[in-house]
Amino acid sequence: MRIVVGQGSCGIAAGASKVSKAFEEEIASRNAPIQLELTGCCGTCYLEPVVDIYDDANTKKTYVMVTPEMVGEIIDSELHGKTPVESQLISEEDLDAQQKQKKVALQNAGHINPEDISEYIEKEGYQAIEKCLKKMTPAEVINEIKISGLRGRGGAGFPTWFKWNAAYQQQSTPKYMVCNADEGDPGAFMDRSILEGDPHGVIEGMMIGGYATGANEGIFYVRAEYPLAIERLQKAIDQAREKGILGKNIMGSGFDFDLWIKAGAGAFVCGEETALIASLEGERGMPRLKPPFPAQKGFWQQPTNINNVETLANIPWIFRNGGAAFAAMGTEKSKGTKVFALAGKTKKGGLVEIPMGLTLREVIYDIGGGILDDKAFKAVQMGGPSGGCIPAHLLDTPVDYESITETGAIMGSGGMVVMDETTCMVGMAKFFLDFTRKESCGKCIHCRMGTMRMLEILTRITEGEGKEGDIELLEELCERVKEGSLCALGGTAPNPVLTTLQYFRDEYEAHIYDKKCPSHQCTQLLTYTVSETTCVGCGICKKNCPTDAITGNNKELHVIHQDLCIKCGKCKTVCPFKAIDVD
Template sequence: MKVIIGKGSCGIAAGANEVHDAIVNEVSKLGVKVDVSITGCIGMCYLEPIVDIIDDKGIKTTYVNVKPEMVKEIIESHIKKNKKVSKYMISKQDKTILERQKRIALRNCGLINPESIDDYIERDGYKAIEKCLKEMNFNDVIQEVKISGLRGRGGAGFPTWFKWDATRKATNYPKYIICNADEGDPGAFMDRSILEGDPHSVIEGMLIGAYAIGASEGVIYVRAEYPLAIKRLEKAISQARERGFLGKNILGKGFDFDLRIKAGAGAFVCGEETALIASLEGERGMPRLKPPFPAQRGYWQKPSNINNVETFANIPWIFIHGGKAFASMGTEGSKGTKVFAITGKIRNSGLVEVPMGMSIKEIIYDIGGGIVDGKDFKAVQMGGPSGGCIPSHLIDTPIDYESINKTGAIMGSGGMVVMDETTCMVDMARFFLEFTRKESCGKCIHCRIGTKRMLEILSRICEGNGKPGDIELLEELGTKIKEGSLCGLGQTAPNPVLSTIRYFRDEYEKHIYDKKCPAKKCVNLLNYNILKDKCVGCGLCAKTCPVGAIEGEKKKPHKIDIEKCIKCGQCKEVCKFNAIVVD
């Protein structure tokens, strides 16, 4: 019998440590041998903490939203009496969420102990690098990646084989291979979950890439805000060294390669590869002009290849199953699968991995469970803070690089922020632009000054001080910033604004000309009123109002003084008769 507790960051935040302690305590009382282990996040974050019990026949039972007080009943009933506790088990509907996915990058997450190299090896771990070293030369390796059609999963979608080939052809030595784990998009946690749940897959992917390009040293640049990922990476690297998968003369084939971790300070701009390289060299993370590209002059001016976590995690699977198997999934221009982090106004938040080409609608409704509280879907932000908003009428758009780009958004690293009818698109654009403005390194004027001016205009519109010409000015500024910025941050920062103007121009116009927020989110544009025919004069709203803006006699309709009202909304929350409305 085996008990496995999900202990990714999401599980721990939901109380997995306390559940783990309770399980160890209860198991110790049974007097029978039970193996208690851990795993990473399986992607169903909304069900954490998750506990799997696997019997001696290998049959797995999954318990979800487990609390410490539930543990005694589960352990005594399931393990001691061999009777499952159905009320705590995963539902059939939630089970189908995993069945609808095709997991390659996430193939081991939630299934193995991320701190055990033996668990990884049991699932074909390190067989791919063994195959490459024993049966293939570097040209064969690059050709197999080319056949797979794998494109970089960090955002730009550049063909992986091309970057590897360019670095291999560079004649300067030494060469470096770098893993970009500087995942900075709000709402994105794909890379973190892979590092926490299956670190060896990333190490093996980097080993194969290093062999292909001729690199002897690798660096994983990971956010310092990911302490659990760093801890498990450090353990995985140490284990790989002990087993001879890192170091000198790997597998007796004369291949030398080793890895180290660099904890970044959390600058969003360091997701851009030349800024990341500057940070690795101890400089401020600021992008450099290209060309020369990192493949020619990168880390310490030597040939360097950079891919992100998800890209490397796909590599071992490709060499075990073949490039053609990977290419058989997806679309003509976007092969394989993609991991998405679904957050926002959606029922089933978490991670999903699906073949390229699946529609936005399928992900949001068939896998994500639809919108919270049955509200209408309004838009989805794709590509992080530098992405764009895709409106409801384009919900059937297939998810591939070309189709998403046509909408004005970008694939990005895979963040999907779902919005419902209560979301103000002007305020949403302001939120994302505020993030990119803060994260701008300031090197080029278009990004440094342009995003600041755009943010000032958006803030003014949300405050009720918008004026004619603001929309056109935002469009002009956004276009110029995209054209004149040095790196990807500035070139994409205006996307949330331009895409919301493109699809929700009427909301901007209502903010500016009617001084109204259709979503009723911009406080300065709201007016609270009491409906006389519904108000019974109970006085509860008047007692609750912090500024004394509500007056009226007992058992008679009350009235709100608009001049005094600070629009805090407390009166509406306490009214039991739905007499207070927001205009």
């Protein structure tokens, strides 16, 4: 019998390490013939800690939301043939949600021990690089990627084969392969989970890219906030070296390739490839003018190819199954699958991987289970701070590069933040703009000053100080920042503002002209009053008001004095009769 505990960052945060320790102690105390293992995140973050139990026939049972207190009962049921702890078994509904996905980049995540290279090899690991080295020329490798139609999964969706070919055609040496794992979007965790759950898959993708472009050295640029990903990636690199898979004369082919890791400082702008290169060289992460492109002059002014984690994770599958098989999934212009981090006001948050072409409705409702507390769906932010908000009437938009771009959002790296009816869209635009303003490197004035001015206007609006002309000024600033910024951070920073203005203009107008927040989220625009029909004069609100803004005699209607009210909401929270109205 094998017991496998999911120990990605999400599982560990939910208590998986304690669950694993409890299993270890219980197995030791019973001297039971059970093998305890770990794996990465299988995508069902909302069910963590997740424990898979395999019997001698390799039949699997999946327990979810496991606590250390349940461990003894689970082992009893498995060892002695008792009824399983049914309340903790994964439901058919959750299994169905998994079946609606297609795993390519995530094919091994949650199924192998990421710290054991032998388990990756048992899953046909490193067969793709062997095929490339022994049976294909670099040009043939690039052509197979062209056949697959794989586009970069890091944001712009640029054809992967084109980038590889551009580096391949350069005569200057040495050349470099770089993996961009500087995942910085709020609500995004795709790259982290892939590196934690299947680091060898990304390593193999790097090796194939190195062979195709003529690079003998690869660099993983991983944000330092991902310590577990860095730890497991380093173990994987060390194990690959020990087996002769990395290093000199790989598999007797004459091809040399090795890897090292650079821990990035967590600057969002370093997700832009020229800023990333500057950081690799020890400089401040600031974008450079293009051309020359990195394929011409990149790291140390040498030809450099940069792909993100998910792009590289697809590569081994393509060479094991053929480029045509990958191209058979998805749409005409957006081939294959895409991984999304489904977060926000959704019932089943986590990682999902779908064939391109499914609709947003299918992802959010069929796979994500719908909206928390069955509230109304309002919008979904795609593309992170560089993306935009897609409203409810566009829920049937297909998830592909062209369709998402038409809405004003972008596919981005794969963040999908769901918002319900309680979300203030002006506040949401302010949140994302505050992020990009802080993360601006400051190199160009349009981004440095433009984002600051837009944030000031949005802040005024949410504080009840909006005025006529603010909407038009925001629109003008957005266009100026887009046109004048050097890199994509500034060029796309206005997107959240532009899309909320496009689809939720009425909310801006309510904030500015009516001094009201329709979603009741902007504190300075709220008015707390005591209901004449439900107040019983118990005095609880008066006793808990921090500014003595509430007066009234016992068993009589109380009154909130607006000049003293700081809108903290304490009165509404403590009132047992729900007698506090908020407008």
